Amino acid sequence: MTFLIDGMIFAGSGLMVYNIFSYTRFAKRIREKGNWEKESTLFTLPIILLVAFLGGYLAVGLFGHPDLVIGGILFGGSIFVLVMLWFIQHITGRIQEKEHLEAALASAQEANRAKTFFLSNMSHDLRTPLNAIIGYTALARKEDLTAEEIRSYLSKIALSGQQLLEIVNDVLEMSRIESGKLALEEEDIDLAYVVEQAYDTIAMQMEEKEIHFEVNCDVQERWVRCDKRYLNRALMNLLSNANKFTPEGGEVSLTVLQTGREGSRGVYEFHVRDNGIGMSPEFVKKLFTPFEREQTSTISKIQGTGLGMSITNNIVDRMGGTIEVETGQGKGTEFIIRLSLVIAADQHEEEKDGKMQERGGQPEERCFCGKRLLLAEDNMVNQEIAAMILKEAGFCLEIAENGQEALEMVQKNENGHYDAILMDIQMPVMDGYEAARRIRSLEDPDKAGIPIIAVTANAFREDREEALRAGMQGHIAKPYDQSIMLETIAQVLKTYAG
Numbered sequence: 001m002t003f004l005i006d007g008m009i010f011a012g013s014g015l016m017v018y019n020i021f022s023y024t025r026f027a028k029r030i031r032e033k034g035n036w037e038k039e040s041t042l043f044t045l046p047i048i049l050l051v052a053f054l055g056g057y058l059a060v061g062l063f064g065h066p067d068l069v070i071g072g073i074l075f076g077g078s079i080f081v082l083v084m085l086w087f088i089q090h091i092t093g094r095i096q097e098k099e100h101l102e103a104a105l106a107s108a109q110e111a112n113r114a115k116t117f118f119l120s121n122m123s124h125d126l127r128t129p130l131n132a133i134i135g136y137t138a139l140a141r142k143e144d145l146t147a148e149e150i151r152s153y154l155s156k157i158a159l160s161g162q163q164l165l166e167i168v169n170d171v172l173e174m175s176r177i178e179s180g181k182l183a184l185e186e187e188d189i190d191l192a193y194v195v196e197q198a199y200d201t202i203a204m205q206m207e208e209k210e211i212h213f214e215v216n217c218d219v220q221e222r223w224v225r226c227d228k229r230y231l232n233r234a235l236m237n238l239l240s241n242a243n244k245f246t247p248e249g250g251e252v253s254l255t256v257l258q259t260g261r262e263g264s265r266g267v268y269e270f271h272v273r274d275n276g277i278g279m280s281p282e283f284v285k286k287l288f289t290p291f292e293r294e295q296t297s298t299i300s301k302i303q304g305t306g307l308g309m310s311i312t313n314n315i316v317d318r319m320g321g322t323i324e325v326e327t328g329q330g331k332g333t334e335f336i337i338r339l340s341l342v343i344a345a346d347q348h349e350e351e352k353d354g355k356m357q358e359r360g361g362q363p364e365e366r367c368f369c370g371k372r373l374l375l376a377e378d379n380m381v382n383q384e385i386a387a388m389i390l391k392e393a394g395f396c397l398e399i400a401e402n403g404q405e406a407l408e409m410v411q412k413n414e415n416g417h418y419d420a421i422l423m424d425i426q427m428p429v430m431d432g433y434e435a436a437r438r439i440r441s442l443e444d445p446d447k448a449g450i451p452i453i454a455v456t457a458n459a460f461r462e463d464r465e466e467a468l469r470a471g472m473q474g475h476i477a478k479p480y481d482q483s484i485m486l487e488t489i490a491q492v493l494k495t496y497a498g
Helices: 002-032 037-063 067-140 147-178 191-208 228-244 308-318 349-358 380-392 403-412 432-440 461-469 482-496
Strands: 187-190 212-218 223-226 251-262 265-274 322-328 332-343 372-376 396-400 420-424 452-456 474-477
Touching (some): 187 228, 191 212, 191 228, 191 251, 228 265, 228 332, 380 396, 396 403, 403 432, 452 461, 452 482, 461 474, 474 482
Parallel strands (some): 212 251, 372 396, 452 474
Antiparallel strands (some): 265 332
């Protein structure tokens, strides 16, 4: 029995020596693979305990079996287990932290890859309309052109300019979404009218490709509270993609259904379906990732930033809805947006019918003859374009180069006050906001009360709100849309002037 005990003691001592050697090598390898300076004590303490164990074994082997030594070994074993558990937990935590960092790095590298691909595409997509604008402008300058040829060139220039604007808008919209600035402005809207507006906006593009395009609004309660601008943006993104990826002679449809009602809210589905080229299952997984586009020879020839679907997904998510896609290569695509919208208490039957009659009609004829307008604009090109539009509409126009000059012209005006002021926001000497505030503080109530309309390339909600806080009554976005520009001025004159 004594021989067996002595054998166990010396075998344990040898095993402990091996443990000390193995742990020392392990700790060295771990330290070589990362920065463990803060954990130096953590690595040293197990060695001290292992050495203490070895000392306990040797003490028992050399001096017998005193209870104190055995008790110390058992107590030390408990401490050692506790330390090793703590050590394992800490090491595991560091490994998990490293895995998270590696995952974040991989995600960042993937995002960087997507953005690099985006920039590559963007270079092509920007140059395509720019080349068209520059090329057709050069052609339009040639002599001996017929009126029909000039109109054709100008039409292509306008189309290319619109494509360029859409690219810029997508990039700006995505930037706002990533910065958390996507805010909804809910109002009572007629879903049937929204659908018809979408039809009017894109029907001509569908006709050019001889695509059969249908819309249908099958709802019981058409008036709901929703952000009309963003709902339209989401639908137009889907319809634009359907148009791009459906070959000539194909079919595209937009259908709105009311599938139920939950208290004061209606459940609505928006279906956009096409029989175009469809998408691969691999691409569908990253369909809503910014800057992503499917890598096929067909799609590489089609203009796009890879932002439209990400923007649409964010809009739907912000509205508290969901978006699904059913697709297959060569089988077409169907997007389904589901939204729960508050049903407007008043269904606006008379107003609705009046708006429906406006669809597809010509803009209301207006006469601004005799109206005096002050334009504050520092850019000569913008001055020239705005002056052409406004003078053609009948305005008597005066121009200020900056906000300070506009303020002085209002103060010194002795020929009666201006009917309205178009105020650019970003100008030298004095910006538009400050100029508006100064005008509002004038002692002469007639001059202080002149309607002021902000004119700016910043067309987002916060820009409109800032203009209102500065005392302005309207907002016109650049680049100028003639019909929107005159409509805004007419509305401000009708509401605030006189």
